[in-house]
Amino acid sequence: MRTQEMTESELTLPANLSDTRTDPVAASGAATVDRGRRGNPLLTIGRILAYAAIAVIIAFLLFLTVGPLVLPYKALVVYSGSMEPTIPVGSVVILTPVQATDVKVNDVITFQRPDNKAELVTHRVIAIESGPQGKAFVTKGDANNSADAWRVPAVGSGWRYQANVPYVGYLLAWLQSPLGRILFLVVPAAALGLLTLYELWAPRRTQRSS
Incomplete structure (x- = not known):
């Protein structure tokens, strides 16, 4: 094995390597800026959750207000307690179309x-009677002690109860007021705006302090 003593000239590094320096302060600053650009993970998660919450609320309100205009169902607010505890006051009931011939005893219908x-009434069918003018539904509210005084003709089509969303009717009624509409639009927009501004401002503050 041959060995050779290296002279000083042979140990000289290329200019582009010998001039390379590592500045810990600069590296730290670059890392801080890079982290700032990525943003605070908690703020990012908060903004995602805020967007998701607003999207869910808007989708739900569209389901209750716009959906019935284009899809075969109806959403109505309940203002009385005649069907409690099945349907609490302030609930939104979801109704689907039904032919009178398909209605059975114990169905809840809106008529x-x-x-x-x-006036629209949502009560339970407790009997089906036959008379000179044909069949008719005998209805009664679950919270009432006696059947309704009227008879509902069992002809044509109507609406049958499927489900209810408790207390959402109060929210819908509030959103129909001028103040409710303003707050519904302004509050979420302001919250998202503040999150965005803070996310943009926080990295700059971190960079200056470093």
């Missing part, structure tokens, strides 16, 4: 009150 066509 125009026979003595006041402007």
